[in-house]
Amino acid sequence: MDAIAINVNGKPHSVEVSPDTPLLWVLRDTLGLTGTKFGCGMALCGACTVHVDGEATRSCTTRIRAVAGRNITTIEGLSKDGQHPLQIVWLEEQVAQCGYCQVGMIMTSAALLAKKASPSDADIDEALGGHICRCGTYQRIRSAIHGAASKAAQGGGTR
Amino acid sequence: MSSSTQFTRRDFLKTGAAGSACLVVGFYLPGIAPAAAVGKTFAPNAFIEIDPNGEIRLWVARSEMGQGPRTSMTMILAEELDADWSHIKIMQADFDPKYGDQTTGGSQSVRSSWDPLRKAGATARDMLVTAASQTWNVPKSECTTHDSAVIHTKSHRRLTYAALAVNASGLPVPKDVPLKDPKDYRIVGTKKERVDGSFIVIGEAHYGIDTKLPGMLYAVVSRPPTFGGRVKGFDPAGAQKVEGVRHVVEVPAVEMPPLFGEERAANSGHQHYLWGGVAVVADSTYQAIAGRRELTVEWQPGAGAEESSEKHRATCAELVKGSGKELRKIGDPEAALRGAAKTVEAEYELPYVAHTPMEPPNCTASMRDGKCEVWAPTQNAPGMAAALASALNIPQSAITIHITLLGGGFGRRLNIDYGVEAALIARAAGVPVKVTWTREDDVRHDYYRPMSHHRLRAGLDAQNGVTSWLHHVAAPTTDGFYLGGDIPDTGGTELAGTGLPAGIVPNSLLEASFLHTAIPRGYWRSVDVSWNHFAVQSFIDEVAHAAGKDPLEMRRELIGTKQPPAGKAEDEKPVDLARLKTVLNLAAKESGWGSQLPKGRGRGIALLYSWGTYIAQVAEVGVAKDGSIRVNRVVVAIDCGQVINPDMVAAQIEGGICFGLTAALYGEVGFENGEVQQSNFNNYKMLRIGGMPRVEVHIVPSHEGPGGVGEPPVPSIAPAVANAVFAATGKRLRRLPFQTQELAET
Numbered sequence: 009m010d011a012i013a014i015n016v017n018g019k020p021h022s023v024e025v026s027p028d029t030p031l032l033w034v035l036r037d038t039l040g041l042t043g044t045k046f047g048c049g050m051a052l053c054g055a056c057t058v059h060v061d062g063e064a065t066r067s068c069t070t071r072i073r074a075v076a077g078r079n080i081t082t083i084e085g086l087s088k089d090g091q092h093p094l095q096i097v098w099l100e101e102q103v104a105q106c107g108y109c110q111v112g113m114i115m116t117s118a119a120l121l122a123k124k125a126s127p128s129d130a131d132i133d134e135a136l137g138g139h140i141c142r143c144g145t146y147q148r149i150r151s152a153i154h155g156a157a158s159k160a161a162q163g164g165g166t167r
Numbered sequence: 168m169s170s171s172t173q174f175t176r177r178d179f180l181k182t183g184a185a186g187s188a189c190l191v192v193g194f195y196l197p198g199i200a201p202a203a204a205v206g207k208t209f210a211p212n213a214f215i216e217i218d219p220n221g222e223i224r225l226w227v228a229r230s231e232m233g234q235g236p237r238t239s240m241t242m243i244l245a246e247e248l249d250a251d252w253s254h255i256k257i258m259q260a261d262f263d264p265k266y267g268d269q270t271t272g273g274s275q276s277v278r279s280s281w282d283p284l285r286k287a288g289a290t291a292r293d294m295l296v297t298a299a300s301q302t303w304n305v306p307k308s309e310c311t312t313h314d315s316a317v318i319h320t321k322s323h324r325r326l327t328y329a330a331l332a333v334n335a336s337g338l339p340v341p342k343d344v345p346l347k348d349p350k351d352y353r354i355v356g357t358k359k360e361r362v363d364g365s366f367i368v369i370g371e372a373h374y375g376i377d378t379k380l381p382g383m384l385y386a387v388v389s390r391p392p393t394f395g396g397r398v399k400g401f402d403p404a405g406a407q408k409v410e411g412v413r414h415v416v417e418v419p420a421v422e423m424p425p426l427f428g429e430e431r432a433a434n435s436g437h438q439h440y441l442w443g444g445v446a447v448v449a450d451s452t453y454q455a456i457a458g459r460r461e462l463t464v465e466w467q468p469g470a471g472a473e474e475s476s477e478k479h480r481a482t483c484a485e486l487v488k489g490s491g492k493e494l495r496k497i498g499d500p501e502a503a504l505r506g507a508a509k510t511v512e513a514e515y516e517l518p519y520v521a522h523t524p525m526e527p528p529n530c531t532a533s534m535r536d537g538k539c540e541v542w543a544p545t546q547n548a549p550g551m552a553a554a555l556a557s558a559l560n561i562p563q564s565a566i567t568i569h570i571t572l573l574g575g576g577f578g579r580r581l582n583i584d585y586g587v588e589a590a591l592i593a594r595a596a597g598v599p600v601k602v603t604w605t606r607e608d609d610v611r612h613d614y615y616r617p618m619s620h621h622r623l624r625a626g627l628d629a630q631n632g633v634t635s636w637l638h639h640v641a642a643p644t645t646d647g648f649y650l651g652g653d654i655p656d657t658g659g660t661e662l663a664g665t666g667l668p669a670g671i672v673p674n675s676l677l678e679a680s681f682l683h684t685a686i687p688r689g690y691w692r693s694v695d696v697s698w699n700h701f702a703v704q705s706f707i708d709e710v711a712h713a714a715g716k717d718p719l720e721m722r723r724e725l726i727g728t729k730q731p732p733a734g735k736a737e738d739e740k741p742v743d744l745a746r747l748k749t750v751l752n753l754a755a756k757e758s759g760w761g762s763q764l765p766k767g768r769g770r771g772i773a774l775l776y777s778w779g780t781y782i783a784q785v786a787e788v789g790v791a792k793d794g795s796i797r798v799n800r801v802v803v804a805i806d807c808g809q810v811i812n813p814d815m816v817a818a819q820i821e822g823g824i825c826f827g828l829t830a831a832l833y834g835e836v837g838f839e840n841g842e843v844q845q846s847n848f849n850n851y852k853m854l855r856i857g858g859m860p861r862v863e864v865h866i867v868p869s870h871e872g873p874g875g876v877g878e879p880p881v882p883s884i885a886p887a888v889a890n891a892v893f894a895a896t897g898k899r900l901r902r903l904p905f906q907t908q909e910l911a912e913t
Contacts, residue, residue, distance in 0.1 A: 009410065025451070026410055033453035037385065042377035043370020045574070046452075047525050048606040052848040055525060083370030090369040098368045102360060102814055105822055106233030107367035108374060108525040108574030133857035140848060142525050142575045143233045144825025145818070146859035 012076050016041065017085025027073035031065075032056045034072050035082060043083035043111050047140070054139030057112040058082045064119035064135075083111040086118060093165035094118055097155040105143035113139055117153050126157050209332035211294055211340050212287045213265045214244055221329035223248075223315060224256045228266035229276045230546050231259070231363065232524075232573035232580070234819060234877045236276045238362045239811040240284060243277070246354040247288025247347060249312035250328070257362050262548035262568035269570075270427065271546040272581050272690065274778040274875020277811055281873050285346050291335075293344045298334040299326050349809065349870045358814040363572065375544030375571040376603060378531040383599040384413055385452045386592050387459050390444040390612050393841035394685045395469025401445045405461030411454030415462065416595035418443045418588055421558045425649050426550045426581055435651025438685065441558070441584050442469065446592045452603050471685030472841035476519060476618065479643075479838075483620035483682055486641035487514065491678035494655055498674030500626075503635035507626025511713045514622050515702040517903045518835040519615040521851060522691055526574020527609045530589035533599035538565045543586045544573040551583040558587045559594065577826070578690040582614050610851055611843040614689025615836055617643045617656070618682075621702035626674075631714035633725065636672040640699065641680040648688040655679035656695035658777065667742065667776070668707065670731025686838060692826055693881035696777050701903060704773040704886030708893060718890060719755050722774055723748070742776045746806050749867055750774070750783040753804035757865055758785035764895075767791075768799075771890025773883035780807040780874030781867075784824070786860070786887035790895050794910035798828060798860040798888055806867035807874040816876050817864040823880025824862055829854040831885035833904050 011022040016039060023038050030049075035041040035058070044067055047055030051066035058067045059081040086092050094114050104110045113136065120127055120135040127135070132153050141149070159165055209217040216224040225244045229236040241257050244250075260266055268279065292312055299317035300307045303324060311318050315328045328335075349355075366372040391397060403415035420443035425431050447458040504510060531542040539559055545551050548568045556563045573580060589602040604612075619642035626635035646654035657677070669675035691697065711721035726747055751774050755761075758770060767790055774783045787800040803820050810816055833852035837844040845851040889900045898910055 026454075026457075029451075029453050033451055036377075037451040037453070040379065041370075042373070042379075045374075045525070046376065046527070046603070048848050050606070050847050050849065053525070053606075053853075086369075090365065095368040099360065099364050102358075102364065102818065104233075104361065104364055104367045105235075105818055106231075106525070106573060106575045107363060107372050110367050111370050114368060136856045138855075140525065140853045140855060142523060142577070142826070142829075142853070144822035144854075144859070146825065146854075146856040147821050147862055148818075149856060150859075 012072055014072070014075055014080060015078065016080045017082060023072065025072060027071065029072045030068050031058070031070045031072055031075055031080070032067040035067060041082050041084055045108055045111060047109065053109070054112040054116060055109050057115040059115060059119060062119065062122065064116045083115060086115065091165050092118060093156040093159040094121070094152065096165050097152045097159055101148050101152040101155060103145050103148040103152050105145055109139065109141045110145070113141065113149055117156070120153070121157060121160065125161065127153065207333050207336045209291070209336040211291045214284065214287045215248065215291045217328050217332045219329055219332045221327065222256060223250055223254065223328065224258050226258045226260045226266070228260045228269045230271040230548070230570050230573055230576070232271065232546065232576035233822070234276070235361055235812065235815040236271065238359055239277055239815060240280055241362070242354050242359055242811055243281065243284040244288045246352055247285045248292050249315070251314035252354055252359065254315065259570055261570065262552055269548045270550065270581070271576070272578060274878040277873050278779055278875055286344065289344045289346050290341060293341055294335045294338050295328050295331045297338055298331040302326065302331070302334065355809070355811050356813065359812055361815070372572055374526050374574045375531070375542060376526055376529045376574070378542040378571065378601060380531060380533060380599040383531065383601055384448045384450065384596060385455050386446045386448040386600050386602045387452070387455045387605065388418060388444045388446045388588060388592070388602060388608070389459055389462055389464050390608065391442050391466050391469055393466070393469045394471030394474070394687060396442060396472065397467045397469070398443055398445060399465040399467040401465065402463040405463060406447050406458040409454060409458040409461055411450035412447055412458040413450065414448040414596045416446050416448065416592060418446055418591050421587065423583065423587070424553050424557050426547060426583065428549065428553065429650060431650050437649060437651035438687070439649045441587055446602070448592065448596045448600055456605065469685060469841060474684060474686065474841050475839050476837040479618055479682055479684065480516065480620070483516070483618065483641040484514070486680035486682065487620050487622035487639045489680070491639050491641070491680035492653065492655065494657065494677045494679055496676050497669070500635045500637050500674040500676040503674035504624060504626040504637065507634060508629040509627040509713060511625045511627070511710050512623070513706055513709050513901060514620065515705060515901045516620045517618060517698045517701060518837070519618045519686065520691060520830050520834040521610050521613040521615055521836050522577045522579035523609060523851065524573070524575030524577055524579055527606055528579065528585040528604040529602060530586045531599065531601040532586070532589035532593035534590060534594040537561060538567070539590050540567040541586055541590060542569045542571055544571045544580060545583070545586060546573065546576045546580040547583060550581070551586040554583040554587050555590055559590055577692040578694070579613065581690055606848065607846045610836070610845050610847060614687045616691030616697065617645055617688045619698045621699070623702060623706040625706070625710045627710070627714055631716065633668070633672050633710060634674060636669045636675040638669065638676070638703070639678040639680065641682060642698070643682045643684050643686065643688055645688045645690065645695070653681040658695035658699060667731060668725040671725060671727065671729045685841070693878040696775070696878070696882045697827070697830070700773070700775060700882035701885045704883065705889050705901065708771070708890045709899065718772055719751070719760055722751060722772065726751070740779065746781045747774065747776055750781045750804040750806050753865055753867065754783035754785050754802055757804065757863065758787070758802035760785060767895055769891045769893070769895030771887045771892070771894055773887040773890065775879060775883050778875030778879050779872070780805065780876060780879040782879045782883060784883040784887045786884065786891045788888055788891040788895060790892060790910050792912045794907040796832065796888065796892060796905060796907055796910070800861045800863065801884065801887070802863045802865070803880065804865045804867065805879070806869055807876050807879070808869050808871035809873045810866060811873065813866055816866060819876040820864045820880040821862045823878070824884045825854055825859060827881040827884035828860070828888070831888055831903055831905060832858070835904050
């Protein structure tokens, strides 16, 4: 095993794992960043979503060799002190139930808002269509994304 | 004090989300007890501790899997204690009999804890008031409490609970302390933030799968591909060549005890076994998964190896044509049917379904010095303790269960298989092990909500009054899987709490037939109500149609004024028809029942009393030319008695509808040659955000004892949608998941 260099949440790491190891398991088992969740292993549920160079990416099917040298952001690095507008509004709207899928939802929503400051319902349904919440928080997720867009437009929250 | 997961309410984030001054912060500290208090802690019962240094700890004995007991149960305690909600620590209890029942299921955490927790809070408050009155030498009647302090109203003197802790702890624990009048509630009935919420949004909520112990290894297990199969032999060489693989060990097959401490006869014929397998234990989860791919196992086929779900369908369809075990008979239903002016008959069927909580099953176990310690996302710590003791042959006193946060449960985690398996692997490997199930493992090795087939018949008189009602259910038994024997699952039928409509119709019959199978069955959110209610509420509409009546009017008539006999379920009170009518009428009114909808759209209604809760749902659907169903809106009226946290009630209704609708549209697990045909979310489909209807919740104010809210929203959505589809298209869907091709315009 050779060491592979990755940047996670602004910090360089050198990990000694097989190059075909999914990024998900490097984050969780090697780096101890357990905010990113395992849900399906086949990019079907979105629980493992992180940002790779700003793009929402399923870490469960992304091999570590494919992200060598690239900038990875996980939920732990999304904002300082949980002050991303989405994190703030997520609490205001009391979106989460069990909470397990919510990190993935927030990461994809953050990538969406970075591209589209004021997404429509259709934009949200499309962007989040790859995610699954078994608790059924979808109605509040949609509402929270609209809320976060408004908050960001008013200059609320920090990144 | 045992170790704990600790949630501290303090000003973690200075500015605070939503401008809130008090956010909840949690620490996951397995094995670390809270810091010892200076002086004597006041701990009048298992749920409350007040330190002289000012810390108030409230203990939650149930499992948090999204329904909110960590928040709602401590709200009840804090209310009667008159604690300052913004300055308490909420503690997740380990398994310990001192807390009473720690099983989380059956929509009963709040219901069954309502009285004990109120009494626990009120008793502690009373002792603090006594301590203050003695300190001031004033009558107790001149003292009041507010925000964790006792106040002498005349002199405006004030002593905090912390200051009173030492004196209060020396007092005898009083009995029969009066409880608050609901009009004085300051916490119960208000919206409070979920105590885990602020951890969840920053990725710091720790689930079972996030457990990490020093020296821990990671495992996955190869399990028998057919039900009841066993390991015949295995070759570890391939797996052992994979980088990081440390052990390849056989998991022995073991007999499992009943889930809930029930008695089980020696020759019960139960089917509750862990069938064993082969575990690959490695330095990381991925290495274990990679190792398992190279593992060769020879399997002995199980008792279920010949089974197919299509055959089960055919068998059940045949069974309902004959007569079954008579569960309840009122009057002479057959004679009434023969003499009816008009008869209606229909058959309904539902498939096996899986639970698939988003956090797959997992458990971390450590075996040391004859003692077993597990970190388990479990709904059933007592059941797991009993099963661990039995499988490991050690006393329960040698077992510690840390109840972690659960990434969903839905009944899957009432089962204890994954905990026993982890402990057996940890023992064989000689190190702490975290066993993770892949999604494929989860879908293929679940305890499935059983399939069922229903034949319903009704007789109408010349005035279109219902005179006869017959329901025959054919299904595998769930209780019988765990306990042995043919035990009918009757929730949502005429034997459950509702007793409706059969208990009101003059002549009725309920019969059950049993399909015998090796397919493991289990309790799935809303259990047997989920299937029986679909048949009953669909059939009411079919009878209404035959009688030329509006489905809403039909229900009003059926629940008329005659009180049905009490149901069989132990925790059910007899149905209160006035409350049932209130939710029916409220849902109808708020939905605009009777008003015109565009072509291709329709409304459907369903009505349920169960788990002590009254709930009516009106679904508004559109059917596209290709037959696909779009549920646009669901209006819900609920009377669940005293509401603890109204926002959480609304959340449970939104979520329950999503859960029920997912099953109605997509949920089906099939078997061929004893093997599950589905494996992951590509072929076991889930409702996604685009398919989520707008859910509108109307809560009937009440100070009656609390009813459940986790399960009641689930069963009604399927029949409400089927009834709406009929209203929209004139076509009746009698099978779940909905066979939408039948609706396509040709």
